[in-house]
Amino acid sequence: MESKNNLSRPIKTRLSKLFDIEYPIIQGGMIWAAGWKLASAVSQAGGLGLIGGGSMQPDLFREHIRKAKAAANKPFGVNIPLMYEHSPGLLKAAIEENIDIVFTSAGNPAKIADTVKSAGIKWVHCVPTVKMARKAQDAGVDAVVAEGVEAGGHNGFDGVTTFCLVPQAADAVDIPVIAAGGICDWRGFKAAMILGAEAVQIGTRFAAAIESSAAEEYKRAVVDSNDTGTYLAFRTIGPIRIVRTAFAQRIQRAEYQGASAEELHQLHGKGRGRLGIFMGNGDEGLFEAGQSAGMVSEIISAGEVVRDLVRGYWEHQDCL
């Protein structure tokens, strides 16, 4: 029998069961940050690590999958955004490498349903609204990530926040809901569970962890952020939440001065995520990060992040 005082005991939900993990804590598959090192560290600590395929070509993706398999003997998964040219190649690689947990985002899940279901994959799709949660359920996913506008990187157009999205998504679908956006510590973890989630997906705090592939400049910028330290850029052409770097301020000025969609697309340009997150250039690149950046106060190992969340969860069982 497990002791009530054991602050590392498993947290059981439908999702920890589905993924066969100890804690319903999922590390988001962020571009340029979530490689095999990060994913395997999270999985090794009892959460679910995801390799972020969005910033990889299929061959590199395959390499990361193989390294993650070699590094950890615990379940891990991958994230595949569906809107890229190389997305079908990523999905094919994941299936061929026998990945059995796939998170998809940014696209229509129905289009890949046959492929995913016939491969027997545990499938989760990321949604920014209740309507998309219903569509994902109809497409046959096993769970949805309900991602609020707090989240880093690409966002829905409607700006629905975690606080409002999670309970409404949980009411709207029968499959389990994973909360994402704004979650950093045990408070956000527990609050999300009360709002109706059965797991949390955390991006920014893991992107700033030691095992993340993001540049030190990026991690430092996250740690240095306060509550107003991120900006929801490109709200009219495709919202992306970023740290308020020099480049972010240029975007904000353009937007406040009424820049046209064309001007904004030009300002966005190409390769900004790589330049920012991976190369550490905040003057010209995008530091994609969530509003929880204000709560990330140190660069620690991903395993320590998981343990901190679990300890806080059990320590505050009687907080209400």
Place this chain on the structure above:
Amino acid sequence: MESKNNLSRPIKTRLSKLFDIEYPIIQGGMIWAAGWKLASAVSQAGGLGLIGGGSMQPDLFREHIRKAKAAANKPFGVNIPLMYEHSPGLLKAAIEENIDIVFTSAGNPAKIADTVKSAGIKWVHCVPTVKMARKAQDAGVDAVVAEGVEAGGHNGFDGVTTFCLVPQAADAVDIPVIAAGGICDWRGFKAAMILGAEAVQIGTRFAAAIESSAAEEYKRAVVDSNDTGTYLAFRTIGPIRIVRTAFAQRIQRAEYQGASAEELHQLHGKGRGRLGIFMGNGDEGLFEAGQSAGMVSEIISAGEVVRDLVRGYWEHQDCL
């Protein structure tokens, strides 16, 4: 001794003690909706009702205060936005009428600190960021409302959400924090408390209650809203969250087409809140409402709202 099964037993925090109320549930002092009828109904049910002074001239405000006093023998308060020409008149009226609970918003609290403190008033200021929470504490307030971008009506420029603002505000100040923005039911109530709040302020659900002065068209629009049913208009000139009415869609089109600040100010015009909320005109007026509108499903009495929140709170004591 109170029974554990008594689902209407008091909920004790520093704020229920400060205000001498049974439940740390505060009804926001919304313009054109929060008159004496709504405030006294909430107070009578054990919460804290606030008369919204923003849409009243001092004489009318005084009348509402007197009627609220006659209608309920429980504590109630007022809300005074600090940026209007008639704001000093409202504060003077409140003091002369012996109001001892004043919530202020939208302005610099330090300017009125002497007046408020020498009147011995319990004083709360509403803030959209951690920096403003610290400033309010320094000015001598007894508590702050940490209001996320989910909230209806006027908002801060930085878009900090309830999920991220509440824990950071609670960490930054010693005085108690009241969470506002996106709270509708027991889930939001409890989640806010876990995030570090000691009370919640609820606007939209009360604005749609029977005793609210808002027009039936407004209440119906709130009830009919879904998760994406509000829009954060005028983000570049002074954000206001509104229901996506015909007028809201005109604003959104203008913003997406890069309207200048001047054009947006012109589009905003004057008297739009009254025309919308009070007169029920969604084609030309603003229906100010929070993102929680998607969760408001019926027009019921304010007392029933309070009882629903309290019942949910106690029914779900063991939810985690």
